[in-house]
Amino acid sequence: xxxxxxxxxxxxxxxxxxxxxxxxxxxxxxxxxxxxxxxxxxxxxxxxxxxxxxxxxxxxxxxxxxxxxxxxxxxxxxxxxxxxxxxxxxxxxxxxxxxxxxxxxxxxxxxxxxxxxxxxxxxxxxxxxxxxxxxxxxxxxxxxxxxxxxxxxxxxxxxxxxxxxxxxxxxxxxxxxxxxxxxxxxxxxx
Amino acid sequence: xxxxxxxxxxxxxxxxxxxxxxxxxxxxxxxxxxxxxxxxxxxxxxxxxxxxxxxxxxxxxxxxxxxxxxxxxxxxxxxxxxxxxxxxxxxxxxxxxxxxxxxxxxxxxxxxxxxxxxxxxxxxxxxxxxxxxxxxxxxxxxxxxxxxxxxxxxxxxxxxxxxxxxxxxxxxxxxxxxxxxxxxxxxxxxxxxxxxxxxxxxxxxxxxxxxxxxxxxxxxxxxxxxxxxxxxxxxxxxxxxxxxxxxxxxxxxxxxxxxxxxxxxxxxxxxxxxxxxxxxxxxxxxxxxxxxxxxxxxxxxxxxxxxxxxxxxxxxxxxxxxxxxxxxxxxxxxxxxxxxxxxxxxxx
Numbered sequence: 001x002x003x004x005x006x007x008x009x010x011x012x013x014x015x016x017x018x019x020x021x022x023x024x025x026x027x028x029x030x031x032x033x034x035x036x037x038x039x040x041x042x043x044x045x046x047x048x049x050x051x052x053x054x055x056x057x058x059x060x061x062x063x064x065x066x067x068x069x070x071x072x073x074x075x076x077x078x079x080x081x082x083x084x085x086x087x088x089x090x091x092x093x094x095x096x097x098x099x100x101x102x103x104x105x106x107x108x109x110x111x112x113x114x115x116x117x118x119x120x121x122x123x124x125x126x127x128x129x130x131x132x133x134x135x136x137x138x139x140x141x142x143x144x145x146x147x148x149x150x151x152x153x154x155x156x157x158x159x160x161x162x163x164x165x166x167x168x169x170x171x172x173x174x175x176x177x178x179x180x181x182x183x184x185x186x187x188x189x190x
Numbered sequence: 191x192x193x194x195x196x197x198x199x200x201x202x203x204x205x206x207x208x209x210x211x212x213x214x215x216x217x218x219x220x221x222x223x224x225x226x227x228x229x230x231x232x233x234x235x236x237x238x239x240x241x242x243x244x245x246x247x248x249x250x251x252x253x254x255x256x257x258x259x260x261x262x263x264x265x266x267x268x269x270x271x272x273x274x275x276x277x278x279x280x281x282x283x284x285x286x287x288x289x290x291x292x293x294x295x296x297x298x299x300x301x302x303x304x305x306x307x308x309x310x311x312x313x314x315x316x317x318x319x320x321x322x323x324x325x326x327x328x329x330x331x332x333x334x335x336x337x338x339x340x341x342x343x344x345x346x347x348x349x350x351x352x353x354x355x356x357x358x359x360x361x362x363x364x365x366x367x368x369x370x371x372x373x374x375x376x377x378x379x380x381x382x383x384x385x386x387x388x389x390x391x392x393x394x395x396x397x398x399x400x401x402x403x404x405x406x407x408x409x410x411x412x413x414x415x416x417x418x419x420x421x422x423x424x425x426x427x428x429x430x431x432x433x434x435x436x437x438x439x440x441x442x443x444x445x446x447x448x449x450x451x452x453x454x455x456x457x458x459x460x461x462x463x464x465x466x467x468x469x470x471x472x473x474x475x476x477x478x479x480x481x482x483x484x485x486x487x488x489x490x491x492x493x494x495x496x497x498x499x500x501x502x503x504x505x506x507x508x509x510x511x512x513x514x515x516x517x518x519x520x521x522x523x524x525x526x527x528x529x530x531x532x533x534x535x536x537x538x
Contacts, residue, residue: 036439037442076442080223080442116223116224116225117224117225118224118225118226118227118232119224119225119226119227119311119315120226120227120228121228121307121310121311121314125310125314126314127311127314127315130227
């Protein structure tokens with residue numbers, strides 16, 4: 001039986017977006033890896049509404065692209081401080097009653113504050129540093145969600161949403177680390 | 191106005207983030223984290239404490255399925271780190287260690303080879319002149335003893351410390367059954383946790399202690415922890431509760447570590463349950479210290495006494511902690527550290 005090919009890192013976000021009238025939003029989020037490694041994330045997002053009001057019925061105009069940029073950090077009390085940044089792009093499809101679903105992809109980088117080397121003894125007993133996790137990783141990812149801004153509900157005070165996303169931390173020594181994340185939050189309009 | 195406030199807020203958060211980025215959260219002189227690649231595994235290691243003392247304690251965690259991270263918590267670790275450099279090793283397939291290999295290939299010899307290589311690596315990294323001691327708690331007492339007997343690791347060490355170590359599971363089971371009988375009857379007579387002790391008594395009366403099955407061995411282990419908790423909660427026990435119950439969360443990937451640890455435990459269980467190293471203990475020639483809790487049902491203190499009598503060196507000590515169960519380093523941390531420190535000061 002083969003095992004230990006990857007680890008799963010469960011994470012959780014609770015985000016609150018402050019949204020302005022142009023469908024730009026800024027979010028601050030509590031973030032937690034495994035529920036006990038705390039951190040926070042800040043995020044800026046822009047949604048490109050392609051139609052509103054009278055033309056909304058046309059199918060091609062129900063789909064709205066959005067882009068976001070986020071920076072985050074979390075800490076483990078024994079080990080390290082983790083910093084990451086990622087850029088996401090996606091599409092959100094809105095229904096007539098303001099319900100929406102979205103898919104998105106992201107690319108990011110992660111840096112561990114403390115360099116983690118990997119050592120190996122060679123056949124002569126000499127100690128060498130070999131390729132390991134290091135302290136830089138790439139973070140490609142994808143996600144999907146429900147809720148969020150749409151032309152129908154852009155005037156609403158509170159717009160809830162939930163995203164499920166997964167990032168892959170590469171490399172993680174010889175392998176990789178999956179970070180499935182549940183994001184819960186809401187947009188609010190002042 | 192509203193947008194300005196948002197931008198100010200974002201700026202503040204970015205500045206906060208950059209301050210974190212500039213701060214060293216870990217002092218490099220006292221805390222190091224790295225992996226040691228050996229035989230298909232990347233073993234996670236943490237070195238904390240007084241590295242400049244040139245005295246290192248390579249600590250083997252319990253389990254199987256534990257992690258070195260768990261042991262890097264609590265008062266005892268802080269106190270030991272003030273004097274010595276503590277090396278918390280996540281053994282193969284456990285904690286934050288990584289790798290890709292077959293469970294069929296998991297043997298005690300493989301764990302022993304990891305330990306010997308880790309000792310060699312520490313000497314290469316920190317200097318051939320460092321004083322290196324090996325310590326093993328519970329199942330770590332088994333892998334540590336096995337390494338002492340089946341590798342050349344003794345040549346790298348100034349001493350061996352077995353903390354409630356399980357170097358002979360069949361013998362351990364026999365001693366545990368005897369302890370269960372004694373304490374169950376006493377506690378039932380006192381009226382403490384009568385139904386719980388009766389359940390243990392009923393179980394051990396059906397166990398053939400000379401031929402314990404894998405299932406019964408697992409049950410003895412489970413009842414061992416239960417029995418200690420009943421004594422802690424019982425009146426006039428004098429035994430101290432373990433303050434480190436949530437230490438398993440110390441691993442940075444705790445849920446995954448529990449999963450991989452359980453798989454590893456399954457892979458090594460049969461050999462672990464059959465491991466009986468008592469008759470070979472005479473091959474241990476380095477100074478040895480045996481520590482145990484009086485109320486340890488998981489690894490009864492008689493096993494430490496047996497090892498003390500058989501180990502092949504005159505430089506040997508034993509100490510039984512009278513208010514402790516399976517983890518005296520947690521329940522009597524100050525006394526524990528005093529005993530360990532005295533031993534190390536004598537042989538470093």
